[in-house]
Amino acid sequence: MKVVILHGEVSADAGMDEKDVLVQATTVSSALTDLEYTPIILPLSLNFLTSLDAIKEIQPSFVFNIVETLAGQGSLIHMAPSLLDYLNIPYTGAGTEAMFLTSNKVLAKQRLHAAGIPTPSFFIPGRTVGSSFVEGTYIIKSVWEHASTWLDDTSIICARDLHSIHRAVLAQQNKLGMDCFAEIFIEGREFNLSLLAGERGPEVLPPAEIRFDDFPPDKTRVVDYRSKWVEDSFEYHHTPRNFNFSQEDEPLLLQLTDLATQCWHVFDLRGYARVDFRVDSTGRPWVLEVNTNPCLSPDGGFYAAVERSGLTFTQAIERIIQDMNRGS
Incomplete structure (x- = not known):
């Protein structure tokens, strides 16, 4: 076949x-x-x-x-x-509508906000969504590009008013040649939750936390391009993936699992997905992105979560195929 x-x-x-x-x-x-x-x-x-x-x-x-x-x-x-x-x-994987909605980060955040799923407020030239403008630290992201493309230290800005954030987003757009938006930067922990289709709906695989080991106090804790792709960089070697948690984290992990499952249903996903979170200093989780076709490389987060669950990668691929013809 x-x-x-x-x-x-x-x-x-x-x-x-x-x-x-x-x-x-x-x-x-x-x-x-x-x-x-x-x-x-x-x-x-x-x-x-x-x-x-x-x-x-x-x-x-x-x-x-x-x-x-x-x-x-x-x-x-x-x-x-x-x-x-x-x-x-x-x-296999998400249909056209789900792929479009989740890949455009602004549309995805609008859908999440409408569904009552917490996602950081953001700014695009001309309007804000989620709440009124709040002075503070923002991260400027590409609307479309994923895999931390173009994210670096210059993506983090301190905005005092709408004018300053508007100017910063336009400057980044001109620099990169692509549409950008600014999102309130959530200082705290970062989690990735992979999901895999099953007979009774999506199964949330073991949660992973991205640690920021030995980051200097003045260095922003963010998974940027260097963290993912520059193998000889400090960031690459000091952002390990962790699957081991204390009992104190159990309530948080349950909350993350529930939110990840909600994301699956809100976007009508199929096969597999990954939801990225930040958790602020009060312990509140925020959905950053929903990835409908996460990386399947052996060193990627989805592959690691599959192995951690006790499944083989081949078994995961088989389940993705089995979910292919699921009705909407």
Whole structure:
């Protein structure tokens, strides 16, 4: 049974964050082989007609979709499920609407806010959402790009009024050449909760905390690009993933689990996902992002959570496939 593993085309000069999808494709291919499928890895380019013809020629039973970007643009991520919908070919993971809504961080936050799920208030030029402007520390993020793309120390600003935050967001947009927004920075702990589809709905895998070991007092505790992708950096080596918690953390972990499950249902997710949280000094959790196709590389958080749960990665892939045709 042939299965296409679809990923975004990766240019020769792409950064490590984009090239990682090639590792994911190989990892998924190995699991599919274990499940006695015949995997065929296929890049998706902006030449949609060529890509569509290639998929139709293969005639796969289904597509395992791991497209994260097209032409290096996260804003086109939803095109993969949209094209597969057009071809009427089953595919794994989130549908087109869920992929679009969660990948646009501003739309995702609006949906979370409307559902009563706590997410930090934010600012985009012209309006604020969630509450009135509050003086304080903000983090400027790309609206579309994930994997901590472009996040660094310059992304953290102290805003005294709307004018200063407006100016800072526009400056970052001009610098990066992409739409940005500013979000209230939650000083505190950071958690990632991976979810995997099961017969009775989503299963929340063991929660992981990202620690900021030996960070100097004047260094902002944030998982930035260097933390994820620059292997010889301080940040990369001092932000370990931790699965061991004290009994005192149990109420918090239960709350995180409940919120992650709510996110799954709010966006009508399928297969697998990851929800990222910050927990403030009072112990209140805030949802930062909902990732509908989290990294599947062996060194990624989803893979680690699967192993921690006692499942094999191949078993997780099998469950993702089983959830493929779930009704809305």
